Structures are given as C-alpha cells and as structure tokens.
Amino acid sequence: MNKLGKKDFKGWIIIKEKIHYEQKLQLYKEGEIWWCKIGENVGNEICGKGKKFIRPVLVARKLSKTNFIGVPLTSQPHKGTWYVEFDFKGNREYAVVAQVENMSVYRMHHKFGEVPESDYNKVINGLRELLLRKK
DSSP: OOTTSOOOHHHHHHHHHHHHHHOOOOOOOTTEEEEEEOOOOSTTSOOOBTTTTEEEEEEEEEOSSSEEEEEEEESSOOOSTTEEEEEETTEEEEEEGGGOEEEEGGGEEEEEEEOOHHHHHHHHHHHHHHHHOOO
C-alpha cells in the first residue's frame, strides 16, 4: 500500500504473471517459514510488503510438491483468537490464523527459517481452535 492508502494492483499483476509462468519449485517442509509473494489483496486480506509483495508465511501443512497450507505472519502485536503469538529468531511473531490459505510453492521467494516443534504445534492448535470452535 502506498502513502495515500491506495493499493498497487497493477504492480502486483506484473509479478503475479511472472510467478505463474516461471513455476519455480522449492523443496520445503512443515514448520518452515518462507518469504512468499502474497500480493496485493482485496479489503482486509493480508498483503505482501514492498516492491516484491512478500511476507513471511509458516508452512502449516504440506499438501503436495506444489501446494501447501500457509499461515501468514506479522510482527505487529495482536491479541485474540485470530492470532497465535510465538518467538522466532529473538523476535515476537504473530501467526494470522484467520488468514490461512492454500498456496502454491511458486509463491515462495526464499526460506527464512524453521520454528521449533513446540511453536509449530502452538500455531496448529490455534488453527484448530479457530476452525473447529462452535458458536
């Protein structure tokens, strides 16, 4: 988003087209954090940052060699059932479990690291609570 609060959909479309046709496969596993090309999204959907539209994403579940369930991360403090707080490389991170999505590995830019199993399980439990909670 630029200074005026306007979104750069045209810039994102150029990158999105490159991602689609480049189709760069990555070797990855559950519990890893990757910088992913999330893009410029609609409304309150979480977006990527900078000119590459990237954001850290936790690989919650590997589905195939080309698809995974990803949970976007933010370093901005948040409370509530939509977020799971954990430490990563000495910093507080917040898994935005309400923004979980099926993602293509072609969106992966570069690996950022891997969370300890205890924090991975914390995020997975947060997903379960959000998705299985009865009204």
